Amino acid sequence: MPFPIPTSVAAVDLGSNSFHMIICSLMNGKLQTVDRLKEMVRLAAGLDQNRNLEPATQERALACLERFGQRIRNFPPHSVAIVGTNTLRIARNSQQFINKAEKALGHPIHIISGIEEARLIYQGVAHSLGSDANNRFVMDIGGSSTEYIIGREDVAHIKESLNMGCVTVSQAFFKSGKINKKAFRNATLFAEHHLEPFQDTFNRKQWDEAIGASGSLKAVSNVLQTSGWSNNGITMAGLDALVEHLLKLNDIAEIDFPALSIERRPVFVGAVAIVYATFKTLNIEQMTVADGALREGLVHDLLGRIYNHDIRGQTCELITARYHTDRRHSEQLKETLRYMAAQLEYHPCFSDNPAALQFLEWAADLHEIGFEIAHSQYHKHSAYIIENGDLAGFSKQDQLLLASLVRSHRKKFKACRFEDLPMPWRQHAPIMAILFRLATLLHRNRHSPRPDFKLNVEDRDIRIDFPQGWLEQAPLTDADLRKEMLYLKESRFNLIFDQC
Numbered sequence: 369m370p371f372p373i374p375t376s377v378a379a380v381d382l383g384s385n386s387f388h389m390i391i392c393s394l395m396n397g398k399l400q401t402v403d404r405l406k407e408m409v410r411l412a413a414g415l416d417q418n419r420n421l422e423p424a425t426q427e428r429a430l431a432c433l434e435r436f437g438q439r440i441r442n443f444p445p446h447s448v449a450i451v452g453t454n455t456l457r458i459a460r461n462s463q464q465f466i467n468k469a470e471k472a473l474g475h476p477i478h479i480i481s482g483i484e485e486a487r488l489i490y491q492g493v494a495h496s497l498g499s500d501a502n503n504r505f506v507m508d509i510g511g512s513s514t515e516y517i518i519g520r521e522d523v524a525h526i527k528e529s530l531n532m533g534c535v536t537v538s539q540a541f542f543k544s545g546k547i548n549k550k551a552f553r554n555a556t557l558f559a560e561h562h563l564e565p566f567q568d569t570f571n572r573k574q575w576d577e578a579i580g581a582s583g584s585l586k587a588v589s590n591v592l593q594t595s596g597w598s599n600n601g602i603t604m605a606g607l608d609a610l611v612e613h614l615l616k617l618n619d620i621a622e623i624d625f626p627a628l629s630i631e632r633r634p635v636f637v638g639a640v641a642i643v644y645a646t647f648k649t650l651n652i653e654q655m656t657v658a659d660g661a662l663r664e665g666l667v668h669d670l671l672g673r674i675y676n677h678d679i680r681g682q683t684c685e686l687i688t689a690r691y692h693t694d695r696r697h698s699e700q701l702k703e704t705l706r707y708m709a710a711q712l713e714y715h716p717c718f719s720d721n722p723a724a725l726q727f728l729e730w731a732a733d734l735h736e737i738g739f740e741i742a743h744s745q746y747h748k749h750s751a752y753i754i755e756n757g758d759l760a761g762f763s764k765q766d767q768l769l770l771a772s773l774v775r776s777h778r779k780k781f782k783a784c785r786f787e788d789l790p791m792p793w794r795q796h797a798p799i800m801a802i803l804f805r806l807a808t809l810l811h812r813n814r815h816s817p818r819p820d821f822k823l824n825v826e827d828r829d830i831r832i833d834f835p836q837g838w839l840e841q842a843p844l845t846d847a848d849l850r851k852e853m854l855y856l857k858e859s860r861f862n863l864i865f866d867q868c
Contacts, residue, residue, distance in 0.1 A: 371444070371446040371674070371722070372444075373394070373674060373675075374394060374443070374444050374446070374447035374674070375393065375394060375395070376391060376392065376393050376394060376402070376443065376447060377391075377392050377394050377399070377443075377447045377448070377449075377667060377670055377671070377674070378390065378391045378392070378439070378440045378443055378447065378448045378449075378667075379448075379449045379450070379663045379664075379666035379667045379670060380436060380440075380448070380449070380450040380451070380473065380663070380666075381451060381453070381661075381662045381663040381666065382411070382429075382450065382451065382452040382453065382456060382469070382477065383411070383453050383510050383511055383662070384410075384411050384412035384453055384454050384455040384510050384511025384512035384513065384533055384535055384536075385408065385409070385410055385411070385412065385510060385511030385512075385533065385534060385535050385583070385584075385635065386406055386407065386408050386409060386511070386583060387406070387407050387409050387429070387432050387433070387436070388404070388405070388406050388661075388662075388663045389403075389404070389405040389406075389436050389439070389440070389663070390403070390404050390663045390664065390667060391403040391404075391439060391440070392667055394671070394674075397671075397675065399667060399668075399671065403439065405435070405436060405439070406583075407432045407435075408631040408632070409425075409428060409429050409432055410425075410511065410535055410635075411425060411429060411455040411456070411511065412454070412455045412511040412512040412533060412535040412536055412539075413425070413511075413535050413539060414426070414428075414429075415455065415458075415459060418460065419458055419459055419460050420459065420460050420461045421455075421459045421461055421462070421465050426465050426468070429465070429469070430465075430468055430469060430472055433469050433472040433473050434472045436472075436473060437472045437473045437474050440473065440474065440475065441473070441474035441475075442474075443475070445475065445476075446673070446674065447670070447674075448475045448670075449478075449666045449667070449669065449670045450473060450475055450476065450477045450478065451477070451478050451479070451480045451485075451488075451662070451666060451763065452466070452477055452478070452479045452480070453479075453480065453482075453485055453510060453512075453513065453662075454482065454485075454510060454511070454512040454513040454529075454531070454533070455511065455512050456477075456479050457479055457481070457482075457764075458512075462479070466479075466790075476765075476790065478763030478764070478765055478766070479763060479764040479765065480763050480764065481529075481758055481764065482513055482515065482528075482529025482530075483527050483528075483529055483758040484758065484759075484760065484761070484762070484763070485510075485513070485515055485529060485662060486508075486515040486516070486517050486524065486527035486528065486529050487517075487524050487527055487665075487760055488662050488665035488666055488669060489506065489508045489515050489517065489581055489582075489661055489662050489665055490504075490506050490517045490519050490524035490527070490665065491522065491524070491660075491664070491665035491668050491669060492581065492658075492660035492661045492662055492663065492664030492665030492666075492667075492668070493506050493579055493581050493658045493660045493661070493664075493665075494519065494521065494522040494660070495522065495660055495664060495665070495668050496658050496659045496660025496664060497579070497658055497660070500520075500521060502520070502575075502576035502577050503518060503519075503520055503574065503575040503576045503577075504517075504518065504519055504520065504575060504576070504577055504578075504579055505517070505518050505570060505574070505575040505577070505578045505579065505650075505652075506518075506519065506524075506578075506579050506580075506581060506658075507578070507579070507580050507581070507585065507646060507655070508580070508581040508582045508585070508661060508662070509533060509534055509582050509584040509585055509639055509642055509643070510533045510534070510582065510584075511533045511534060511535035511536070511635075512531065512532075512533040512535055512536045513529050513530060513531055513532070513533050514529070514530050514532055514533060514559075514642055514646075515527070515528070515529050515530075516528045516529075516530070516563075516566065516570050516646075518569075518570065518574060518575050526569060526570075527758075528566055528569070528570075530562045530563065530566075531562070532558065532559055532562050532642060533638075533642075534584045534635040534636075534638045534639035534642065535635050535638070536638070537555055537558065537559065537638035537639075537641055537642060538634060538635045538636075538637060538638030538639075539638075540555070540558070541554055541555040541558070541638065541641070542555070542620060542637050542638060545619050545620045545621060545634075546618065546619060546620075547614060547615065547617050547618060547619060547620060547622075547637060548615070548618075549615055552611070552614070552615060552637070552641060555637075555638065555641035556641050556644055556645045556648075557645075558641075558645075559641055559642045559644075559645035559646065560645045560648070560649050563645065563646060563649045563650070564649065567649055567650065570650050571650055571651060572650055572651040572652060572653075577656070578652050578654065578655040578656070579655065579656055579657070579658050580601070580602060580655050580656070580657040580658070581657070581658055581660065581661040581662075582661050582662075583632065584632075584635070584636075584639035584642075584643075585602065585639075585643065585655075585657050586657050587627070587628055587629075587632050587636060587639065588602055588607075588610070588639060588640060588643055589601050589602050589655075589657045590627035590628070591610065591625045591627050591628055592606040592607070592609075592610060593627075594625070594626060594627040595609075595610070595613075595625065595627075597609040597610060600654060600656070601654060601655050601656040601657055602643065602647075602654070602655040602656075602657070603653065603654045603655075604647050604648075604652065604653050604654070607640070607643065607644050607647055610640060611640065611644055614637060614640065620633060620634060620636075620637060621633075623636060623637075669761065678761065679760055679761035680730065680759075680760075680761035680762055680766070681730075682760075682761075683759050683760045683761050683762065684730050684733045684734060685733075687733075687734060687737060687757075687759070688733050688734065688737070691736075691737035691739070691740045692739075692740065693733070693734075693736045693737060693739070694736065694814070696814075697736075697811065697814050698732045698733050698735075698736075700811045700814070700818070701732035701804075701807050701808060701811055702728075702729045702732045702733075703818070704807045704810060704811065704818050705725065705728045705729060705732060705803065705804070705807050706725065706729075707818065708803050708806075708807065708823055709724070709725045709728075709803075711822065711823045711824075712803075712823065712824075712825055715799075715825055716795075716796070717796040717799045717800060717825075720792060720796075721792050721793075721796055724796060724800055727766075727769060727770060727773065727800070728773070728800055728803065728804055730770055731770055731773040731774050731777070731804055732804070732807070734750060734754055734770065734774060735747065735750055735773075735774045735777055735804075735808070736750060737749075737750045737753055737754075738750030738751075738752075738753065741753075747774060747775060747777060747778050747779070748775060750774045750775075751771040751772070751774045751775035752771070754767055754770050754771040754774055755767050755768060755770075755771035765789070765790050765793075768788065768789060769789055769793050769797060772785050772786055772789060772797055772801065773797065773800060773801050773804055776801040776804075776805070777801065777804050777805050777808050778805065778808065779855075780855060780858070781801070781802070781805065781855045781856055781858065781859050781861075782858075782859065783798050783859040783860075783861075786798055786801070798859070798861070799825060799830075802830060802856065802861060802863075805852065806830075806832070806852070809845070809848050809849065809852060810845065812844070812845070812848065813844070816842070819834055819835055819838045819842075820835060821833060821834045821835070828860060828861045828862060829861075829862045829864060830856075830861065830862065830863050830864065831864040831865070831866075832849075832863075832864070832865040832866075833865070833866055833867065834865065834866070834867050835867065836867050837867065838867065839865075839867055849863070849865050
């Protein structure tokens with residue numbers, strides 16, 4: 369286990385509507401929630417016409433994160449998980465904001481895909497409800513996306529993320545604050561249009577129980593029950609009564625439900641339109657609301673990593689099986705990479721970043737999946753799949769790092785490929801890629817054992833000393849190493865090899 373087990377863990381969800389943080393104590397593998405923080409930031413409302421986050425919205429968000437950072441800044445790095453969702457996925461200046469946000473929090477932020485968001489939401493719901501053999505339909509309304517999932521027990525089998533949320537729908541159809549039948553009908557049709565391609569997939573016939581997650585669905589449920597329109601979560605009959613009531617109002621400011629906070633009022637009608645459209649399209653009659661959501665899913669995912677049950681490893685195994693990779697060759701590469709890392713344990717690439725070897729091993733698992741598309745330029749196909757696929761457990765930054773390593777493991781070596789990576793990967797990935805290149809070069813024929821070479825890396829110099837006489841017995845490897853010297857020289861790295 370690369371890290372000591374922490375006594376506390378934290379998860380932060382930078383949603384498009386609200387920012388959430390949960391802090392748990394960890395003892396004997398069991399979690400106990402000790403603190404929760406939530407602030408309504410409405411990040412999605414701060415996107416301008418060019419999809420840039422406006423300065424005022426950034427300031428409001430950063431002020432919130434400074435407060436969050438006071439609680440977690442001194443937590444060990446491996447005990448905190450922070451993710452950004454749809455707005456940070458689509459904002460053109462998101463990296464600029466993320467750089468500031470990471471300083472405020474004292475920890476890195478990972479942007480996750482909509483499908484990964486759906487998986488984590490289901491994890492949070494499943495752990496909050498406990499084991500259940502039923503097929504569950506889970507719905508979560510965020511600020512700018514809505515996730516739909518079908519799963520059983522703690523495994524999500526079908527996942528979708530649609531680009532509609534309580535903030536974006538409210539902005540598009542009720543931005544002026546006016547409520548009328550035409551606006552509500554258009555908002556509902558908008559949501560139905562997004563959901564229509566998945567109508568059969570998530571139809572009532574495909575699951576046994578419907579569960580809602582997130583603040584929007586909790587708010588709808590609370591309003592229905594306190595108003596006497598439902599006595600068991602969200603019902604179709606209750607929604608009909610709620611919609612009838614809302615359409616008697618002229619302005620959002622007139623909404624006055626005791627169970628609805630003032631902060632949530634501006635986006636409430638947009639949320640109701642999404643729920644109403646979903647119930648109608650999927651023939652839902654009743655939905656209960658769970659306490660668990662994305663941040664709880666993050667905590668349990670983090671727990672798996674702490675106890676060496678990382679979902680990312682399982683994902684790699686599934687992908688290698690799907691693409692029929694040469695597992696024996698991958699294991700050869702991983703053994704050699706471990707041999708290299710052991711010799712470089714004090715190099716900053718590994719000493720300052722213990723996850724480096726793990727990513728190199730995942731790259732070894734996945735680097736040949738592109739063979740299923742074409743043998744020619746297979747490394748480019750592999751990198752494309754890794755960067756653009758839905759890989760459970762991996763953030764967008766994780767996938768970009770893996771894709772960069774795989775894309776660079778053969779042929780020309782271009783250091784510029786690593787410039788878009790976040791720190792510390794931007795600094796360490798070139799050396800990681802060179803080590804991966806050397807490992808694949810040494811195992812090119814796939815059957816010869818690894819020689820007991822000595823490896824040293826100082827700045828941009830990489831030196832390998834082979835056993836006496838080994839290179840004479842491996843003339844093809846000697847030729848490959850000489851070609852590799854030229855490849856690396858173009859990026860100002862020096863490969864030096866000799867015999868002991």
